[in-house]
Amino acid sequence: MILLIYFIIIIGLSCLTPMSLSEKCLDYLSPLNGETKIVDCPMVSSNDKRQTQPTLDNMFAVDFSCLIDDSVLCDKVEKVFVTAGKFITATLNLKAVVSVDAQFLNFCTTYGYCDKGKTTLGSAGPARLLPYQGPTDDKVRLYPQALYKQMNLPEHPQFKKNEILAMFNSNVSYWFEGDPLPMPKRRVDILYVVVHELIHGLGFSTAWNNNVGEALIPLIGPSFTTPTSTPEGFPVAANGQFLESIFDKYIILLPSGKPLTSITDELNKFPINMEMQETEFINSFIASPQFPFSQEVYKSAITQGAMSFRLTKDDDFILETSIVPFAQGSSIAHADLQTYLSTSDFLMMFTYPPRSTLGQMMSKAGSANTTGPIGPKLRLLFEILGYEVKKDYVPPVILSSYKDDGNDSFSIISNISFNLTLFLICILLTFNYNSYI
Numbered sequence: 162m163i164l165l166i167y168f169i170i171i172i173g174l175s176c177l178t179p180m181s182l183s184e185k186c187l188d189y190l191s192p193l194n195g196e197t198k199i200v201d202c203p204m205v206s207s208n209d210k211r212q213t214q215p216t217l218d219n220m221f222a223v224d225f226s227c228l229i230d231d232s233v234l235c236d237k238v239e240k241v242f243v244t245a246g247k248f249i250t251a252t253l254n255l256k257a258v259v260s261v262d263a264q265f266l267n268f269c270t271t272y273g274y275c276d277k278g279k280t281t282l283g284s285a286g287p288a289r290l291l292p293y294q295g296p297t298d299d300k301v302r303l304y305p306q307a308l309y310k311q312m313n314l315p316e317h318p319q320f321k322k323n324e325i326l327a328m329f330n331s332n333v334s335y336w337f338e339g340d341p342l343p344m345p346k347r348r349v350d351i352l353y354v355v356v357h358e359l360i361h362g363l364g365f366s367t368a369w370n371n372n373v374g375e376a377l378i379p380l381i382g383p384s385f386t387t388p389t390s391t392p393e394g395f396p397v398a399a400n401g402q403f404l405e406s407i408f409d410k411y412i413i414l415l416p417s418g419k420p421l422t423s424i425t426d427e428l429n430k431f432p433i434n435m436e437m438q439e440t441e442f443i444n445s446f447i448a449s450p451q452f453p454f455s456q457e458v459y460k461s462a463i464t465q466g467a468m469s470f471r472l473t474k475d476d477d478f479i480l481e482t483s484i485v486p487f488a489q490g491s492s493i494a495h496a497d498l499q500t501y502l503s504t505s506d507f508l509m510m511f512t513y514p515p516r517s518t519l520g521q522m523m524s525k526a527g528s529a530n531t532t533g534p535i536g537p538k539l540r541l542l543f544e545i546l547g548y549e550v551k552k553d554y555v556p557p558v559i560l561s562s563y564k565d566d567g568n569d570s571f572s573i574i575s576n577i578s579f580n581l582t583l584f585l586i587c588i589l590l591t592f593n594y595n596s597y598i
């Protein structure tokens with residue numbers, strides 16, 4: 162992938178107006194290729210006059226673009242977003258509307274994603290990431306706009322129109338609630354996919370990527386800690402820094418328990434000049450004393466059970482680190498398949514469990530009426546990120562299920578391992594060293 166085009170560093174004004182935290186954000190251009198760019202987002206007063214009025218049972222507003230020539234299917238898919246919004250609203254006490262830019266289109270004819278052995282179902286992520294210095298330490302991290310909005314601050318960096326960008330592949334045989342059960346083997350419950358993808362958009366996403374070979378680094382953005390001008394008013398060369406997402410703050414390496422954020426601190430000893438060409442950056446980074454830290458993270462990211470999201474001092478949410486080599490979009494930002502397949506925290510596995518509908522998965526885990534699609538660990542994770550989680554869960558819709566023939570988790574795991582057919586590829590963020598526009 163060609164990542165670097167050129168740098169345009171705007172420093173002309175910065176000597177007069179030192180850059181504050183709020184002036185730069187990171188926009189995510191397409192959820193499929195992970196392309197991002199740094200944009201201006203000046204501080205504005207909170208004045209959200211968007212017309213979309215939420216309903217109490219659904220705080221999601223969807224700008225739906227159906228790019229296929231089948232209005233019946235388009236209508237059915239659009240309705241699924243309403244149900245998905247209700248399921249999440251039944252769990253999270255959202256204070257502000259979450260607006261989703263959702264597209265339904267053929268990934269094969271549009272993007273050439275036609276591999277019959279691997280089907281990409283969907284992809285989603287936050288539309289904008291905003292820098293924010295949380296209360297517990299002095300680090301600036303990237304917050305998804307959906308989360309930032311929940312804080313209802315009187316002033317905030319300018320928001321983008323939508324909080325979440327999502328795409329769903331129309332080149333898949335979908336199953337809809339009300340269709341016969343058991344669901345045929347090659348079908349996919351679209352509600353499952355939509356709920357899963359929206360969860361990524363709310364902030365289940367990492368800034369770590371592998372654009373420097375077998376090593377991982379977080380996103381690179383403008384430095385929020387070094388001034389852009391000297392006390393005398395001379396501009397300082399464009400400093401960059403490695404930036405984590407708020408999700409990354411809570412990742413630890415196992416078994417050591419070492420916080421990933423401590424490695425970000427080590428990496429940030431490497432001076433980043435945003436005017437540097439990408440190859441120049443990579444070569445100097447590989448030769449630096451910081452590079453072994455990046456390799457250490459990569460090693461953990463391809464070792465099953467070696468990374469988790471720390472929920473409490475005694476409770477971890479094991480992340481997906483069994484994919485070798487590292488798979489951008491699938492590794493880290495998912496729940497470990499082997500651990501959670503048969504539990505109520507199944508939702509964020511990176512691959513779709515064959516023959517299972519969302520209702521079926523909840524029914525098998527016994528969570529249809531207790532936590533719904535968002536299991537107890539995922540609920541806690543949301544709370545830690547900063548969302549308010551409702552105490553009680555009342556299912557907004559009763560989904561159908563059936564008594565199956567005793568498919569155990571092992572047969573599903575072997576099915577997935579040997580026949581990787583349905584990917585919930587959720588490419589979120591990639592290297593954006595270039596696009597300082």
Ligand SMILES: [Zn+2]
Pocket residue numbers: 357358361494495509510511585586587
């Ligand atoms: Zn995913």
